[in-house]
Amino acid sequence: MTQTAIPFLFMRGGSSRGPYMKRSDLPEDRDRLSDVLISLVGAGHPFNIDGIGGGTAVTTKVAMLSKSDDDWADVDYFFAQVSVEEKLVDYKPSCGNILVGVGPAAIEMGLVEPVGDVTEVRIRAVNTGTRVAALVQTPGKRVRYDGKASIDGVPGTAAPIQLQFMDVEGSATSGLFPTGHRTEEINGVEVSCMDVAMAMVIGRAEDFGITGYESAAELDANKALFEKMEAVRLIAGERMGLGDVTKSVIPKLGLLAPPRNGGAATVRYFMPWKCHPTLAVTGSQCLASCLLAPGTVAGGLLPSPPSSPARMQLEHPMGNMEVVIDFAEEDSTFQVISAGLMRTARKLAAGDVFIPGHVWSGS
Structure with a gap:
């Protein structure tokens, strides 16, 4: 059976983790994209045994990055929530924990050039339209992952990543109180x-x-x-x-x-x-x-x-x-x-992830 290789970074972002990939390395067609992500994660099995998912909703998330054509943003972040036990992909929400890893991943992928000891990466979350400024530690123009910042739910410490979320009202609906009622x-x-x-x-x-x-x-x-x-x-x-x-x-x-x-x-x-x-x-x-x-x-x-x-x-x-x-x-x-929030991220692996060739040939 031939397999299709797709370049990826495997990262922890906040208290979630998953593959980070360039959008250009994946199919444009949404239905075919869903097939690829389902296969990649191994959705449809409680352990995601035939993919790289972790058997929980916080470990079946996917980040797809590209240079932004937005006047403000440096990088576009397209998010997919893949189901664990069902072969489903939801593109409606965004994920703030996975977003924590977008700044480091964008620098690692060459989508953003590091500047000085701290690099600001301006992110557009395309699922919701939210704009986020992320401050990433980049001494020597390399992403720094070690540090003394800690977040509950994640063992150890790492370099802090400061996030400032803007345009947060009405991420998927008409506004702050979409029904017109506060209660x-x-x-x-x-x-x-x-x-x-x-x-x-x-x-x-x-x-x-x-x-x-x-x-x-x-x-x-x-x-x-x-x-x-x-x-x-x-x-x-x-x-x-x-x-x-x-x-x-x-x-x-x-x-x-x-x-x-x-x-x-x-x-x-x-x-x-x-x-x-x-x-x-x-x-x-x-x-x-x-x-x-x-x-x-x-x-x-x-x-x-x-x-x-x-x-x-x-x-x-x-x-x-x-x-x-x-x-x-x-x-x-x-x-x-x-x-505003402070979170941490860490690169866990890099290389190619493989899916069966019949799911997508890569062309």
């Missing part, structure tokens, strides 16, 4: 439907019959919880203008509870059919914005509204994630201007 009832449960970097349905943990302090494994075993959340999510997707979201990973679902360790809130983020082991970068921005915006289901969790920019610690199953939200509030209008 609404679905199936007898009060939720807030919001879109800041990620379209989300946000509720209170207690309203879904949990404490909000359960581990990811405990939540994954709670089938009744997922049935209740999915029924709410499907209706919310329609109301948010996303149509039938039965086979789409957006909107995501997030649940809030009071903090236990001095943070702004305890959060549980769902991808949506499993609990995230930590917290998505995009989801952190939406959840933090929900805490800040008056009139949402998060009302009362913050003892007093902070001033802008607000530095907030969100407590997730494996620790904390800090997000800084720059916002404006005037009269009854609430606006998210930008969001």
Whole structure:
């Protein structure tokens, strides 16, 4: 059997990992592209045994990079969420954790020229239109991966990568509150439907019959919880203008509870059919914005509204994630201007990944 070789970098970005490839090394046709990514990851098997996926939603992600024709951006980042057990690919969302590796990968691929000890890489997330400025450590014009920065959910330390997200409102919908309501009832449960970097349905943990302090494994075993959340999510997707979201990973679902360790809130983020082991970068921005915006289901969790920019610690199953939200509030209008985070990334492997020739010949 002939095989097709595709150049790739294998990288950890934040608390996710996956292949990073040049868009030009992949088929243009979307259906053929999906076939390639399904084969590459090994989707359709719980262990992704015939591909390089890791058997979880945070390890079946793909980043495709190209030089940008945007006046502001240096590089375009096209993201694909490949399913684990189904042969499906979703191109609607972006992924903030995988985005952490885009700056280093773009430099490694020669798409961006390093400048000085720190190189700013301006990224356009083409799935959502979000603009992100990433500061990458490049002493001697080489990407530096070692350092003293740590993030919960990832062992060890690495060089910090500072991210500033802009144009985050309405990533996949009509705006910050796509249904026109800050709070609404679905199936007898009060939720807030919001879109800041990620379209989300946000509720209170207690309203879904949990404490909000359960581990990811405990939540994954709670089938009744997922049935209740999915029924709410499907209706919310329609109301948010996303149509039938039965086979789409957006909107995501997030649940809030009071903090236990001095943070702004305890959060549980769902991808949506499993609990995230930590917290998505995009989801952190939406959840933090929900805490800040008056009139949402998060009302009362913050003892007093902070001033802008607000530095907030969100407590997730494996620790904390800090997000800084720059916002404006005037009269009854609430606006998210930008969001900042610090994450890390590391190059794990480089070379060629192989797919069967009958899936794509490479021509």
